[in-house]
Amino acid sequence: MSYDTEKVKIGREPFTIIGMVMDYCSLTAGVGACTATETGDNKCFNTRATCNDTANYDKTTKEYKFCQPRSSMPKGEAMFPVIDGKVMKAGTSTTGGTGLGKRAVLRVKLSDFPHHDRDIDPYISERTYTALDRGTFWGKFLVRNPYYEGRTLKVYYGYIGDTFSFNDFEIQEYDIVDIKGVNNGAVEITAKDVLVRTYDRKSQYPSVSTGSLLANIAAGATSATLTPTGIGNSEYPASGTLSIGKEAMTFTRSADVLTLTRAQWGTEDKEHKAGDTVQICAAWDGTDNVIDVLDELLVTGAGLPSAYIPTADWTTEKDLWLSAANVKGVLMKPESIEKVIAELSEVFMFDIWWNETTQTVDIKALSPEPSGATINTLSESNSIIQGSLKIDRKSKDRYTEIRVYYDKSDFSDDDKEDNFSAIQISTDISRSGSDRYDGNSIKTVKSRWFDAGANAAQLAGRLLARFSDTPETVTFMIDNKDHGKLEMAGRVELDSWQFQDFTGANEARKFQVIEINEGNEAGHEIKIKCLTSSFSGRYAFIAPDGTANYSSATESEKGSYSFVCLSTGLFADGSEGYKII
Numbered sequence: 001m002s003y004d005t006e007k008v009k010i011g012r013e014p015f016t017i018i019g020m021v022m023d024y025c026s027l028t029a030g031v032g033a034c035t036a037t038e039t040g041d042n043k044c045f046n047t048r049a050t051c052n053d054t055a056n057y058d059k060t061t062k063e064y065k066f067c068q069p070r071s072s073m074p075k076g077e078a079m080f081p082v083i084d085g086k087v088m089k090a091g092t093s094t095t096g097g098t099g100l101g102k103r104a105v106l107r108v109k110l111s112d113f114p115h116h117d118r119d120i121d122p123y124i125s126e127r128t129y130t131a132l133d134r135g136t137f138w139g140k141f142l143v144r145n146p147y148y149e150g151r152t153l154k155v156y157y158g159y160i161g162d163t164f165s166f167n168d169f170e171i172q173e174y175d176i177v178d179i180k181g182v183n184n185g186a187v188e189i190t191a192k193d194v195l196v197r198t199y200d201r202k203s204q205y206p207s208v209s210t211g212s213l214l215a216n217i218a219a220g221a222t223s224a225t226l227t228p229t230g231i232g233n234s235e236y237p238a239s240g241t242l243s244i245g246k247e248a249m250t251f252t253r254s255a256d257v258l259t260l261t262r263a264q265w266g267t268e269d270k271e272h273k274a275g276d277t278v279q280i281c282a283a284w285d286g287t288d289n290v291i292d293v294l295d296e297l298l299v300t301g302a303g304l305p306s307a308y309i310p311t312a313d314w315t316t317e318k319d320l321w322l323s324a325a326n327v328k329g330v331l332m333k334p335e336s337i338e339k340v341i342a343e344l345s346e347v348f349m350f351d352i353w354w355n356e357t358t359q360t361v362d363i364k365a366l367s368p369e370p371s372g373a374t375i376n377t378l379s380e381s382n383s384i385i386q387g388s389l390k391i392d393r394k395s396k397d398r399y400t401e402i403r404v405y406y407d408k409s410d411f412s413d414d415d416k417e418d419n420f421s422a423i424q425i426s427t428d429i430s431r432s433g434s435d436r437y438d439g440n441s442i443k444t445v446k447s448r449w450f451d452a453g454a455n456a457a458q459l460a461g462r463l464l465a466r467f468s469d470t471p472e473t474v475t476f477m478i479d480n481k482d483h484g485k486l487e488m489a490g491r492v493e494l495d496s497w498q499f500q501d502f503t504g505a506n507e508a509r510k511f512q513v514i515e516i517n518e519g520n521e522a523g524h525e526i527k528i529k530c531l532t533s534s535f536s537g538r539y540a541f542i543a544p545d546g547t548a549n550y551s552s553a554t555e556s557e558k559g560s561y562s563f564v565c566l567s568t569g570l571f572a573d574g575s576e577g578y579k580i581i
Helices: 005-009 137-144 194-198 231-235 290-301 311-321 337-348 453-467 480-485 555-560
Strands: 013-025 059-067 088-090 105-111 152-160 169-183 186-192 223-227 239-244 247-254 257-264 282-289 326-331 350-355 360-365 377-379 390-393 401-408 420-427 442-446 472-478 491-495 509-517 526-532
Touching: 137 169, 169 194, 194 290, 194 337, 194 350, 223 231, 239 282, 282 290, 290 311, 290 326, 290 337, 290 360, 311 360, 337 350, 337 453, 401 453, 420 453, 442 453, 472 480, 480 526
Parallel strands: 377 491, 401 442
Antiparallel strands: 013 059, 013 152, 088 105, 105 186, 152 169, 169 186, 223 257, 239 247, 247 257, 282 326, 350 360, 390 472, 401 420, 472 526, 491 509, 509 526
């Protein structure tokens, strides 16, 4: 989020608006498709909870806007000046490719007040009572709109002055998770970013199957029948993977009759009883890229609108860094989508987060900086607020040996080490020696999501390249004017007296942005959190056919493509050879 500081200079002031997007019926009571016959005080309020003809309820949305109190309100805009204090926000975070980060959380307090129901009650002229004399705004609102959880809360950050335009505002979107009150004359709304929909209590994948076995089946049997009658056509696909108890099977289906191939995914062929649940599995055979699996988990599993997935951006990241990140594994029972995404993030090394401003789920692979990337430099003299930079060295996150267990044997069992067929061990011997860290620091990763040694070797190699030296977490403050100089999961270079070379001179260092806390109001300071972004060495992509030898290549080619160096690890001019990750 960024703001035009010139607007402040010409007299415009920061202004915050909250929009609650609630369900609303598009019909008029008793007219057309609506068959409700109630009149007067018994009529609905065009909300689901008050509907008198639920069979014909036609859902659309209505946005209610609330703003900060001020002496001169924007003309022609329906909004209530009841924001009490600041809009409190804790920003989203990523983990630097080691799992799913935390969700952004927003809290806002809105005062309660008497209200006449105009522009709220579509049938106010037909009521026999005076709405201003009955109850309060929030008392009536919450009983009319009890299904607020998961509905959209918008935050408009911007400026107003003599004129008002929503073009002067940035809009961020969240999911409402709770409304407390009315307490002490106010309600408090809590909202989180939309990835809260992946939480275990909100969504699991695959969804629960409700069919079961009509009769016992013996070990080795290749046919079974579903019950209740008709469940096959209504709930089960024509083919796929299913589980009964702790056995996975592939199947084809005709009506309620299943043709089975037993004991798949390392499970054991067993007998099963009438009434045992027949659960549809989510299975990926190693040909599905992690990008496509994420789309399935988020859109099909968690129900996110497909518009939230920036397909072109995801494809670019896939082609650049994740082309070999193919998923092989199965979910035999419904599992937390949040947990599965966190596992995929760790083993395929990417960050994933909700971008509140663009309303998209963004992805960034754990990787060196691509050739030609612009990395902004921030220093105390131009951006970092004096005295705000703090360094936390994470010795426990330094590793000299990575052990990756992969190729899971039995998918009905847990992820203990003896349930994997293979292990990849990568060690940085030089750093564990007595003249450096004097001892090993081991990280163990157990992945049920691939069976290829190439995936394991890449994971171990990249983790060593990133975390073989003690990583640093850095926090600092900047002004909103510098917001555009960094982005979530992007790189930034920090130049501070706290980063010194052997002589004591400043030594600029690169970091990855893992949290941007934009503060509570427009025009204020932003808190940034970064993690070491030090892929030590020289990286580039394979050079295309026809590229000149290193000695004849251009500087641009040397920066973009990799070349084979001498056996010494150097080129003839003494420059460092390229590394493969």
